[in-house]
Amino acid sequence: MGIEKHVPTRALTSAFDLVINWARKHSLWPMTFGTACCGIEIMSVLASRYDLGRFGSERVSFSPRQADLLIVAGRVQRREMYVLQRIYDQMAEPKWVISMGACASSGGIFDTYSMIQGVDRFIPVDVYIPGCPPKPEDIINSLLLLRKKIQKHESVKKEPDRKLKDIYDPHSDYHPRFPEFRKDE
Amino acid sequence: MNNNLKKAVKKIDKKFKDVVLKKEYFRGDYTYEVKADRLKEFMAFLKDDKTTSFEMLSSVTGVDYSEYDDDKRRFGIIYSLISIKNKIRLNVRVRVSEERCRVDSMYGLWHSADWQEREIYDLYGVHFDGHPDLRRILLDEKDYGEVHPLRKDYPLKGKGERHSPLKDYGENL
Amino acid sequence: MKDILPPITGDKIEINYGPSHPAMHGTLHVIIQLDGEMITKCTPVLGYLHCGFEKLGEHRTYNQYVTVTDRMNYCSPLANNVSYIQAVEKLFDVEITEKCSVMRTMILEIARIMDHAVQVGMQAVDLGAYTPMVWLFKERELLYDIVEELTGTRMTTSWTLIGGATRDIPNKAWLDKIRKFTRRFPKAIREVERLLNKNKIWHDRTRGIGAISKEEAINWGLTGPILRATGADLDLRKDFPYLSYDQVDFDIPVGEKGDVLDRYFVRMQEMLESNKIIRQCVDNMPEGPINIDEPKIIYPKKDDVYTKMEELIHHFKITMLGHGPEPAKGEVYNAIEAPNGELGWYLVSDGGQYPYRVHTRAPSFVNYSTLPTQMKGHMISDLVAVVGSLNIIAGELDR
Numbered sequence: 025m026g027i028e029k030h031v032p033t034r035a036l037t038s039a040f041d042l043v044i045n046w047a048r049k050h051s052l053w054p055m056t057f058g059t060a061c062c063g064i065e066i067m068s069v070l071a072s073r074y075d076l077g078r079f080g081s082e083r084v085s086f087s088p089r090q091a092d093l094l095i096v097a098g099r100v101q102r103r104e105m106y107v108l109q110r111i112y113d114q115m116a117e118p119k120w121v122i123s124m125g126a127c128a129s130s131g132g133i134f135d136t137y138s139m140i141q142g143v144d145r146f147i148p149v150d151v152y153i154p155g156c157p158p159k160p161e162d163i164i165n166s167l168l169l170l171r172k173k174i175q176k177h178e179s180v181k182k183e184p185d186r187k188l189k190d191i192y193d194p195h196s197d198y199h200p201r202f203p204e205f206r207k208d209e
Numbered sequence: 210m211n212n213n214l215k216k217a218v219k220k221i222d223k224k225f226k227d228v229v230l231k232k233e234y235f236r237g238d239y240t241y242e243v244k245a246d247r248l249k250e251f252m253a254f255l256k257d258d259k260t261t262s263f264e265m266l267s268s269v270t271g272v273d274y275s276e277y278d279d280d281k282r283r284f285g286i287i288y289s290l291i292s293i294k295n296k297i298r299l300n301v302r303v304r305v306s307e308e309r310c311r312v313d314s315m316y317g318l319w320h321s322a323d324w325q326e327r328e329i330y331d332l333y334g335v336h337f338d339g340h341p342d343l344r345r346i347l348l349d350e351k352d353y354g355e356v357h358p359l360r361k362d363y364p365l366k367g368k369g370e371r372h373s374p375l376k377d378y379g380e381n382l
Numbered sequence: 383m384k385d386i387l388p389p390i391t392g393d394k395i396e397i398n399y400g401p402s403h404p405a406m407h408g409t410l411h412v413i414i415q416l417d418g419e420m421i422t423k424c425t426p427v428l429g430y431l432h433c434g435f436e437k438l439g440e441h442r443t444y445n446q447y448v449t450v451t452d453r454m455n456y457c458s459p460l461a462n463n464v465s466y467i468q469a470v471e472k473l474f475d476v477e478i479t480e481k482c483s484v485m486r487t488m489i490l491e492i493a494r495i496m497d498h499a500v501q502v503g504m505q506a507v508d509l510g511a512y513t514p515m516v517w518l519f520k521e522r523e524l525l526y527d528i529v530e531e532l533t534g535t536r537m538t539t540s541w542t543l544i545g546g547a548t549r550d551i552p553n554k555a556w557l558d559k560i561r562k563f564t565r566r567f568p569k570a571i572r573e574v575e576r577l578l579n580k581n582k583i584w585h586d587r588t589r590g591i592g593a594i595s596k597e598e599a600i601n602w603g604l605t606g607p608i609l610r611a612t613g614a615d616l617d618l619r620k621d622f623p624y625l626s627y628d629q630v631d632f633d634i635p636v637g638e639k640g641d642v643l644d645r646y647f648v649r650m651q652e653m654l655e656s657n658k659i660i661r662q663c664v665d666n667m668p669e670g671p672i673n674i675d676e677p678k679i680i681y682p683k684k685d686d687v688y689t690k691m692e693e694l695i696h697h698f699k700i701t702m703l704g705h706g707p708e709p710a711k712g713e714v715y716n717a718i719e720a721p722n723g724e725l726g727w728y729l730v731s732d733g734g735q736y737p738y739r740v741h742t743r744a745p746s747f748v749n750y751s752t753l754p755t756q757m758k759g760h761m762i763s764d765l766v767a768v769v770g771s772l773n774i775i776a777g778e779l780d781r
Contacts, residue, residue: 235712235713235714236472236473236475236712236714237472238714238715240713264600264601265600265601265603266603267603267605267717267724267726267743268715268717268726268728268741268743270715270728270739270741270743271741272730272738272739272741273739276732276738277730277732277738287713287715287728289715289726289728289743293600293614293616293621296621296622298622298715300713300715319601319603320601320602320603320751321601321602321603321748321751323751324747324748324750324751325747325748328747332436346428346429347428347429347432347780347781348429348432349429358434358437359436359437365434365437365438365440365441
């Protein structure tokens, strides 16, 4: 809320944190960045049999500015990484990232010239789900694991808990690019 | 169906004796290898003539034959044609060398060659004369500049274009 | 409607219909030039999911590459498995058993129902109707249960091998499960049709949008339900029959105008025809083994591998790298009728264990190139309807 930066110690806000974290973890609004096969499993999770809406994620937003959970579902190519980074920067704090599937966590079976070997080289990830594709029960399990992490979230922090500089990659600066129309159109 | 194929093959053999370099029959399909400079009239005949009448070009494939045989003509382009009226299929192959890797584009006859030829230019580096808009389609111009990844001398993991390796964790590429 | 409005003058804007958009399924990117709300220029940009499948094919053996083909068209992965292994069997010159042929026909039709269900559901969601998607996904979950009993997983199945399959029918109850599904499926389709067929909003948003003529469609290389909606009746199951399609009885729905509404009707009718084919296959399933009896190409039975010496040696030889099955030197092209269109494979072999070149003729790739032709004179909200109706699967598009 902004006021947290001016509060000197954590002791003043711990009671607030209990209530606020309880509210946050029961109403996560996901943004599903589904690129490939894992995207179809996300659609199955949001459908009627494995309903994700009963865990509070009823409203799936497609705009990063209105979401607080980013589910990276699918393989990420080099060109797509620019897009993903821009989306991650547009989300408002506090935000969490779930990396779903083998391809988003570590490259999967695609160890080729154009695939990113793990999304966590460029954006920080909270929960990894293994599987190709993971079963819908695994996805629901990961949401429950994330809730435990959210309960421990502190709004007044001494140091940031994500050190992006350890794995910073010089290729990761995104630059907007405007592709061209066809010449004969 | 087999009758139509035999009639079509007989007519092509009669008319284009000097253009056809090789004729192969493998697993039930015919493949013609033709000279690269006479390709356009050969294809125009295949499209317009009544016995053959190949209205649809279903697939354009590129192959790098450098480790297949010792021919100097390194790149091969294979066109797979299908005739809806006569219900027959045919393959046509053209081979070009590395110094002069230019082929006539089939965009004027069949528009389905549009993106498939762009893909071959992107991944192999073969130019198509007469194509209205020949530029890269699957890879990024800025990141992959001069690289044509499907050639046989390019490694599977690339030469460092995807991202820099994590040296602290022992990665090499 | 367009003649009543005054002519639009003014500056034209160029916007990105971006790589991350709710109506763009996955990673599709279109740049449009707008004049008011009319689209003047429209160019798709590809390559956001280019994984290097074809380069990967040169470093995996023929049997190992089946696991990679699942990830191409992920809405109907069984169709990719069957079509790839059919091309490899043409190269190896191998004849499959009758039971395998009938099983593969049935599996292909199950994949067709799965793919069309996703397409109709997602198109309805794009245009505002949320309910058909939930109902069709329920049918899809029942099919997932059936597939999971046969192969072990829901989606990335990798079920076929050269000369047969990894697993046979589990038990008699599995066939009864499929019979029960074919009895309830037409009722579910009729419920969805009752919502959409005579709906004025659906007709207004899809009638006349994206029309393309028959000759133009053939020239641009369109195949599948999109071509059949324009009036041409090219269907590889009837014109170049393969597997057991000449022994089953089915019709091919053909449309008239080639617009989005006709494509919807063709797909709904095709799902009912597939249901008929599945029912006939289940009723006439032959007895016998599913794999051929050729120990140099396909694994022998597991009981024999554990107890007899010769079968153990054959199993070792097929699995270990350096000894596996090897075809003759040559090139082959084979195509089948996948749910999206003509899915073709071009294989070049140099006599070794690894293919020299594997190329996929992806139907989405060729169908998507007609987007600028179809969008002439339409508005920006029609782009959503047209892209939804083309059924572009990004994994197949970029490979």
